[in-house]
Amino acid sequence: MEELPSAGYYQHWVMFKFHDQGGSTSVKEELMGKIKRGYKFIVKIALLLLIVCFAGSSLGDNGDEDLLRQAKQVFSPLPQVMSSDKNPITPEKIKLGKILLYETRISVDGTVSCVRCHPIGLYAADGLKKSIGNNCKVNPRNAPTLFNAAGQISAHWIGNRADVEDQAKQSVIGPPSFGMQSYEAAEKRLKEIKGYMDLFKKAFPGDNEPVKVDNFAKAVGAFERTLVTPSPFDIFLKGKKGVLKENEKRGLKTFIETGCTACHSGTYVGGQMYQKFGIVEPYWKYTKSEEIDEGRFLVTKNESDKYVFKVPGIRNVSKTSPYFHDGSVDKLEDAVLIMGKVQLGSSLTRLQIEDIVAFLKSLTGKIPEDALKIPLLPLRE
Numbered sequence: 001m002e003e004l005p006s007a008g009y010y011q012h013w014v015m016f017k018f019h020d021q022g023g024s025t026s027v028k029e030e031l032m033g034k035i036k037r038g039y040k041f042i043v044k045i046a047l048l049l050l051i052v053c054f055a056g057s058s059l060g061d062n063g064d065e066d067l068l069r070q071a072k073q074v075f076s077p078l079p080q081v082m083s084s085d086k087n088p089i090t091p092e093k094i095k096l097g098k099i100l101l102y103e104t105r106i107s108v109d110g111t112v113s114c115v116r117c118h119p120i121g122l123y124a125a126d127g128l129k130k131s132i133g134n135n136c137k138v139n140p141r142n143a144p145t146l147f148n149a150a151g152q153i154s155a156h157w158i159g160n161r162a163d164v165e166d167q168a169k170q171s172v173i174g175p176p177s178f179g180m181q182s183y184e185a186a187e188k189r190l191k192e193i194k195g196y197m198d199l200f201k202k203a204f205p206g207d208n209e210p211v212k213v214d215n216f217a218k219a220v221g222a223f224e225r226t227l228v229t230p231s232p233f234d235i236f237l238k239g240k241k242g243v244l245k246e247n248e249k250r251g252l253k254t255f256i257e258t259g260c261t262a263c264h265s266g267t268y269v270g271g272q273m274y275q276k277f278g279i280v281e282p283y284w285k286y287t288k289s290e291e292i293d294e295g296r297f298l299v300t301k302n303e304s305d306k307y308v309f310k311v312p313g314i315r316n317v318s319k320t321s322p323y324f325h326d327g328s329v330d331k332l333e334d335a336v337l338i339m340g341k342v343q344l345g346s347s348l349t350r351l352q353i354e355d356i357v358a359f360l361k362s363l364t365g366k367i368p369e370d371a372l373k374i375p376l377l378p379l380r381e
Contacts, residue, residue, distance in 0.1 A: 061241075064241040064249065065241070067241075067249060067252060067253055068236065068237075068239070068241055070253075070256055071236070071237060071252060071256070072237060074256060074261045074265045074266075075233075075237060075265060075266065075267070075269065076237065076266065076267045077230070077234040077237045077238055077267070078148065078228050078229070078230050078231075078234055078267060078268075078315075078365075079151070079228065079267070080228065081225055081226050081228060082148070082150035082151040082225045082226075082228065083225065084150070084163070084165075084221070084225060086165075087165055087218050087221050087222060087225075089222045089225055089226070090203065090222070092199075092202045092203040093203045093204075093218065093219050093222035093223070094219075094222050094223050094226055095199070095203070096199045096200065096202075096203040096219040096223075097218075097219035097220045097221065097222045097223030097224070098223045098370075098371075098375050099199065099375045099376075099377060099378070100114075100216055100219055100220050100223075101113065101114040101115055101118075101220060101223060102114070102115055102374065102375060102377060103377060104116075105189055105193065106172065106178060106180065106186045106189045106190060106216075107134050107177075107178040107179060107180065108134050108135070108178065108179035108180055108181070109134045109135050109179070111134060112133055112134045112177060112178050112179070114146075114168070114171070114220065116131070116132075116133075117131040117133075117139070117143040117177075118143060118145070118146045120367065120371050120372060121372065122319075123145055123147060123316050123319040123320050123367070124145040124146035124147045124227065125143055125144065125145040125146075125319075125320040126143050127320075127321065127322075128142075128143070128322075128327065129142060129322055129326065129327030129328070130142055130143075130326070130327060131143040133174075133175075133176040133177045133178075133179065134176070134177070134178060134179035135179070137175065137176040137179070138176065139176045139177070140176070140293075141156070141157045141158075141293070141325045141326060142157070142322065142323075142324065142325055142326060142327035144156075144157070144312060144320075145316060145320050146164075146224050146227055147227050147228075147229045147315065147316055147365070147367070148227065148228060148229060148268050148271075148313055148315050148316075148365075149164060149224065149227070149271075149313070150163070150164045150221065150224050150225040150227070151267060151268055151271070151313075152268055152270075152271030152272065152310070152313055153271060153272050153273065153274075153310065154310060155167035156310070157295070157309050157310055157312075157325040158295055158296045158298060158299050158309060158310070159274060159296060159299065159310045160298075160299045163221070164220070164221045164224045164225070165217045165218055165220070165221035166217070168216065168217040168220040168221055168224075169183075169213055169214065169216070169217035172186045172213055172216070173186070183212075183213040186213055186216075187211060187212050187213055190211050190216065191211050192380065193378050193379070193380050194378070194379070194380065194381055195377075195378020195379050195380075196211060196378050197210075197211060199378065200215060200219075203215070203219055204218075226368065226371075227368065227371060228365075228368070229315060229316060229364075229365025229366055229367060229368070230365050230366060231315065231316075231362060231363050231364055231365035231366070232244060232248075232362045233252075233359075233362045233363050234365075236362075244359075244362055245358070245362075247354070247355055247358040248355075248358045248359050248361070248362045249359075250355040250358070250359075251354075251355035251356045251357065251358045251359025251360070251362075252359045252362075254352050254355050254356055254359075255356055255359055258340070258344060258346060258348070258352070258356075259344050259346075260339070260344075260356070263275050263311045263343070264311065264314055268313035268315060269313055269314045269315055269363060270311045270312050270313040270314050271310070271311060271312060271313030272311070273310075273311050274296060274305075274308050274309065274310055274311065275308065275309070275311050275343075276295075276306075276307050276308045277295065277307050277308070277309050277324070277325070277342070277343075278307055278342045278343075279342065279343050279345075280341070280342055280343065280344070280345040281341060281342045281345075282307075282342070283307065283324070283338070283342050285342075286337075286338040286341055286342060287324055287326070287328040287329055287338060288328060289324075289326050289328045290326070290328075291326070293307075293325055293326060294306050294307060295307050295308045295309045295325075296308040296309065309325055314360065314363065315363045315364075315365060316363060316364050316365060317332065317360050317363060318332055318357070318360055318361045318363075318364055319364055323335040332357055332360065333353055333354075333357055336348065336353050336356050336357060336360075337353055340353075
C-alpha cells in the first residue's frame with residue numbers, strides 16, 4: 001500500500017493556496033476544513049481496508065482449519081513402513097529383496113524382472129497400457145505402482161493376489177510374467193547363482209534351506225514394504241495448513257464434497273475396497289476400451305462381481321499414467337471427468353476438474369533415495 005501524505009504536507013499545500021487566494025482568513029479556514037475532512041476520510045478508508053484484510057485472513061484461517069478437520073476424518077498420513085506380522089521387516093531382507101527386484105535370470109527367457117513392469121524411476125509403473133512380459137507376451141491389465149501398495153487390501157486390479165508377497169511369488173510362474181514352468185525350476189536357477197546363498201542365509205538365518213521361492217517372495221515383499229512416498233498432503237494432514245496451494249485446497253474440498261472419498265479415502269487414498277467400475281453408466285462408453293473386462297467376476301464367478309475392481313490407491317497418480325485397469329485413458333483430467341460420469345453421475349465443471357487434478361498432484365511423494373540406487377547383482381560363480 002502506498003504511504004499516505006502527512007498532515008504537514010497538507011498544511012504546506014494550504015499555505016500555498018492561502019497566499020494564492022490573497023491571504024484571506026476565511027479562505028484559509030475553508031481550505032483547512034476541507035483538508036481535515038479529506039484527510040480523515042482517507043485515514044478511515046485505510047483503516048477499513050486493513051480491517052477487511054485481517055478479517056479475510058482470519059476467515060481464510062478458519063476455512064483452512066475446517067478443511068483440515070474434514071480431511072483428518074477421511075484420510076491419514078502415511079506410515080514410515082508398511083509392516084506385516086506375517087513377514088517382519090529386517091535390514092537383511094530389505095537388502096536381498098531390492099537385489100531380487102532386479103533379477104532377470106529366474107525368468108524363462110532371462111529378460112523379465114520385477115522392475116521391468118515397475119521401474120522405480122517411473123514411480124514404479126512402466127507407463128504402458130499393459131506391461132510386456134517374457135517373450136513379448138502382453139499382460140492382461142495395466143501395471144499398478146509398487147509405491148504404497150503393500151498397505152492395500154490385496155494386489156492386482158481384480159484382487160487375485162493376497163498381498164505383495166503373494167504377488168511376488170505368483171509372478172515367478174505367471175505365464176505372461178516370469179513364465180517359469182515351476183517354483184522348483186526357479187529355485188534351481190537361484191541356487192546356481194552362488195552369490196545368493198550368503199544373502200539368503202543372512203536374511204533367513206533360521207532356515208536350513210533358505211534359497212527358495214517362498215523366501216524370494218518374503219524378501220521382495222519386505223523391500224516393497226519400505227516403498228513409502230510421503231507427500232505435501234501428508235504434511236497438511238499433520239497440521240501445516242500452508243503447505244497446500246489455494247487451488248490444491250479447493251481441489252481437496254471438491255474431492256470430498258463431490259463424493260470421491262466414498263471410495264478414495266484412508267491412508268492410501270484408496271486401495272481398501274472393491275467397487276464396480278461404472279456404477280451409473282458403463283465405463284467403456286467413456287474409456288473407449290478395446291475389450292470389456294469383467295473384473296473380479298473372473299475370480300469369484302459371482303454375477304455381482306462383474307466389472308468390479310480393487311479401488312486403486314491414487315497417491316502419485318499424476319506420475320502413473322495411463323489410467324484405469326486397461327490403461328485406456330492417457331490424461332489425468334480425462335480420468336477425473338470419466339470418474340465423475342460413471343461413478344458419481346456428475347458432470348464436473350472444468351474448474352472442478354482443474355482443482356481436483358491440482359489436489360491429486362499434491363499426493364505426489366518423494367521416492368526413497370535408497371530405492372533409486374540400482375544394486376549390483378550376485379555373480380554366478
